[in-house]
Amino acid sequence: MPKRHVAAALGAVSALVAGILAASPGAEAAPAAKVIPNTAPSWVGHAQHLGHASTKARVQAKVYLAPRGGLAALQRAALAVSTPGSATYRQFLNPAQYRAQYAPTRQTVAEVESWLRSSGLKVTGVESHYRYISVSGTAAAAKRAFGATIDRYRHDGQTVQAPSRTLTAPASVGAAVLTVTGLDTTAHKVEPTNVKAQLPPPAGFRNARPCSTYFGQLKAKTQADFHTPLPQFDGKYLSYAPCGYTGPQFRAAYEGNTTLDGQGVTVAITDAFAAPTIFNDANKYAENHGDGAYRGGQFSQWTAGKFRHVAECGGNGWYGEETLDVEAVHAMAPAANIIYYGAASCYDNDLLAALAQAVDDNAAQLVTNSWGEVEEGESSDSIAAYEQVFLQGAMQGISFMFSSGDNGDELANSGIKQADYPTSDPYVTSVGGTSAAIGADGSMSFETGWGTVKYSLSADGQSWNPVGYLYGAGGGTSSLFNQPAYQAGVVRSSYRTVPDVAMDADPNTGMLVGETQTFPDGKYYDEYRIGGTSLASPLFAGMTALSLQNAGGGVGLLNPVIYGNATSGVFNDIKGTAKQAGDVRVDFANGVDATGGLLYSVRTFNQDSSLQVRKGWDNVTGLGTPNGGWLTAIAPPT
Known part of the structure; x- marks a missing residue:
């Protein structure tokens, strides 16, 4: 993220x-x-x-x-229109009506x-x-x-x-x-990491072989030459990591045999910059993997004019983020419309402008966002500016969701255990992460919390040597916000805690995506596996598009509905155990091909810094992952 x-x-x-x-x-x-x-x-x-x-x-x-009438009055109104049982539930305003009442x-x-x-x-x-x-x-x-x-x-x-x-x-x-x-x-900015500051297609990356078509397909008993044995891990042979799940696998595992497809619902995505090849890439990926080509007008891209602060913001590193977001939403909701809002830079002012544009356009019912930073680094003045947009969106029936972060409790990253923002804001839905084992028949073999400790293969190939904590789903207790009413009685805390829900995020059980990249032999489309809560948020947005299709429109802030279903069974309570401790991953040393050699590692499951999966709500997966019941959990209008 x-x-x-x-x-x-x-x-x-x-x-x-x-x-x-x-x-x-x-x-x-x-x-x-x-x-x-x-x-x-x-x-x-x-x-x-x-x-x-x-x-x-x-x-x-x-x-x-x-806002006219005061901030507190608008906050109460936004919660009321989003809360089932309220006298104003789902009585949303259009932008002109909102401005007439609150601007x-x-x-x-x-x-x-x-x-x-x-x-x-x-x-x-x-x-x-x-x-x-x-x-x-x-x-x-x-x-x-x-x-x-x-x-x-x-x-x-x-x-x-x-x-x-x-x-x-x-x-x-x-x-x-x-x-x-x-x-x-x-400086108030977000940026992808480990990328070059440029705007042609990004440097190429491929996943090495062997990998599994579905979880557990290939046991990691030998290396790629199928002669040199690999050691066991904790007394067992692990399987090779999946090559990357595709839309049909995600839909089967989470949505089941539904006829809903997101028709009539629009999902917006915000990131910085905009990939010029995104439509062709997303269309080719969809056709390659059974998601269906985009119909005319199904995808559109808005940009805020000339890009700026390109070097400071990581340049084309944002292209992969956009690719993942777009292709993940389409994978879960093949008929939903998608609007991508490309901010002029990674600075708060420009990201806020993109979010505000989505609210003013009022074309989307869901907005998914895969960026953020630690709360310690957040300024209160920018929080007020963000909430101005989130509250207007709620009044118009728009739901915002943000990735919970990819650094666990943030201690190793920042020196302080803390949550991220904007994902911790009470007026957005925070999406955490799991490691998902999707089997040969499309069912979920098991799902546990995403948190990875890495072990590398020893020089003699006889053992796995610990490297340390690598990454995991963000979460924890906010230092900025008290507990919102919708979490009362479900979460034992006096403060806002995140995440609210979760979906697959582990890069080692992640999604296969397709993107135009720059390789040593030219610029062309290729595919690779990717993860992070940057995957979980658009997966949840796409699945929720089906829920809104069934419900006949938007619901505003999703959290009152989510926590109102805490015990209804529509979310799978994620367990802290798994059928295997992790998987074996093979990487090209040069990121592109085998000429530089291969790197073998074990990536474990459910070791997310100090965050722990527990029964009920927890700070890795929230209430859990949605199942087919989520598709009908929002009652249609009567």
Whole structure:
């Protein structure tokens, strides 16, 4: 899953809190002001302070506007329309109706603009639906506007400007201001790892042989030459990893013999950039593996104009992410429409713009997203901006799902056990991961938590040597959000915990995908196995498209329905045991062919750092994986 590196957060976004700035004795009373919550970067306490920024230092910011009637009222409304049994359940709004009821008025925008200009800031733009006002100016003007000096700091390898404390706004407009972004110049971005910063087809990769067509087909008793024996692992011969599951295998294992196919439902996908070969690749893959070619208009791709920050964002590394997302959704819902939204970069502002475009278009009922970063790196101002989009989406009947992460409890990756964001947000569905053993007949032989410890083959070929923890499904307890009502009575915690559900994510039991790549002998289409919770989220989105087809439309935030079915049997409670300890994987040393030799390793199952699969909800697989019952769990309208 591509990862974000962002500023640290203070806590959950909440309603605006009133505050008074006291005047000094003998001075004229200062105007009353309202605190803008969570706008002081929490990383300041452990950063190197470099002094005040020059009063002439340039600043740019976005002043996000609160929904009409207040954030708390919108949050209550979004939960109500998404909760079965509510008087407003599934009584969704279209974008025009949402704006008429919740968007700030033109008068409010004018009042906020007047305050900003009077402070010396220049208004450089107003978002078309009044989500935010863009401003620029000097540090001195920012201090006059927001009541905080702009200082310089060194942290997280960056030299940045940021507010020295929590921001304020005049009481006359304070209730209209949701948050302010941009004053903290810490880079807010996500990026795929281990890729070159370029935009031709990415470097080629292939999986070596032998591999299994289905789980357990080939026992790993000998190496590829079928003469040199391989050692047992814990006293048993493991099987070779699957070559990569295809659509028919996933549909058989999870969906069963349903006639539902996603017809009439649209799934949106957001990532950075856009692969120019995606339609031809996805169409060829579908025809090769029994998913059926795309009909006219079934797939479309939106991009935000010229790409930027290509080098910083990992360039064409995003192409494989898009390929996986598109092909996984189509594998689970062959008749569903797919719209891909390609952000102009991996920075928060551009990813937010892509999400907002999906909400404003209102064409999709589901939005799947395979990116995020640790909560420690998240900033509260960006949380408010994301939730602005998630809440509007819920009011329009749109469900958001995010991958839970690929680094387990994040301790080895960040030094702190923590969840990721946006997957931990209460207004999205967090999708964790499993290791899935799909047998010869398409049934699930077993499924356990995704968490991998790697063992490499010794130089003499006689033993497996431990390498250490490699990767696993993200999850855990949020440090940003209290427990939402829908988790009460199901999860034993006072805080938001993730994931909510899970599907196959293990790269060693992953999906075969097809993509145009750059090989030593040219650029052409080829196929390889891939995984991560970047696979689990689009698999769940595709399967849920069938549920919405049966239900006759969207449901908004999915979580009240998901947790309302915690004990109904529509989710398989994943066990912490498996019929074998892992599988044997063979890789080309050069990633392309056998000329550089072969590498053998054992990749274990269900060893996900400190996260553990347990009975009921757990922090690896949530409530578990959906089965055929999920397809009819949402009641059609009466």
